[in-house]
Each structure stands twice: as structure tokens, then as C-alpha cells.
Amino acid sequence: MGLPDGHVTGVPGLGRPAQLHALGNGVVPQQAAYALRLLLDRTGPLLPSG
Template sequence: MGLPPGHVTAVPGLSRTAQLKALGNGVVPLQAVSALEHLRARAAARGHDPLTAPTAAP
């Protein structure tokens, strides 16, 4: 999953429900990386590179 073993599960006395609540709706790091790579590939296929594109003026 991209998190170290026991990130939440090694906490003594923490129930499964509490473990899930502690994780919340957060994205697992490897899933986030995968999603960003996918989006960047789609942008590149359309001729855009979001890492070098100019940003809008504030």
C-alpha cells in the first residue's frame, strides 16, 4: 500500500473500526502517484505538460 508495516495496525488497543477511522478518506500514497502519472500521461497525449505549463496570474 505504500505505507510502512504497522502504520496504523501496530497501535496497541486500536480496534479495526478505529484503525479505519484513523486512516479516514486519505488516499494511499501509491494510489495517488498512480493517479497523477495517469493524468500527466493523458495531458501529454494532448500536447500539454502540466509540470512546465505556465500558471495563471494571481
Template sequence: MGLPDGWVTDTPGLPRAAMLRALGNGVVRLQAATAIRHLHERAQADPATA
């Protein structure tokens, strides 16, 4: 996700639901960038199917 290992998971006593809440929408930018890169690569490989 782009954060150091244990950034949230090494917090003592923090339940899983709280870990996910702490991460929030932090993954959205990385997911969007990955999707755009993937679509761009597909379009470059075969413009007719993009």
C-alpha cells in the same frame, strides 16, 4: 499508502473501524498524485484520446 508497515495495524486492541478512522483522509493526497500522474502519462502517450 506511504506509511511504514504496521503503523496502525500493529496497535494492540484497536478494532478495524478504529484503524480506518485513524488513517482518515491520509490516503487522499497519494491517490490524487497517482491519478494525476496516470492521466499525464496517458495524455503524453496519445494526446488525441486524453
């Protein structure tokens, strides 16, 4: 997810549901960037160079 190991899972006393809640949508930007890279690799640049 782009976070250091144990960022949420290393918190003592924080159960799995609380860990997931703490993370929230934090992974969305990384997933979106990865998806855009995949799409651009397949389709090429969006704008003509020039």
C-alpha cells in the same frame, strides 16, 4: 498508502473500525498524485515547453 507496515494495524487493542477512523483521509494525497501521474502520462505536459 505510503505508511510503514503496522503504522496503524500494529497498535495493540485497536479494532478495525478504529484503525479506519485513525487513517481518515490519509490516503487521498497518494491517490491524487497517482491519478495525476496516470493522466499526465496519457495526455502529455499541460504547458508547452519552451
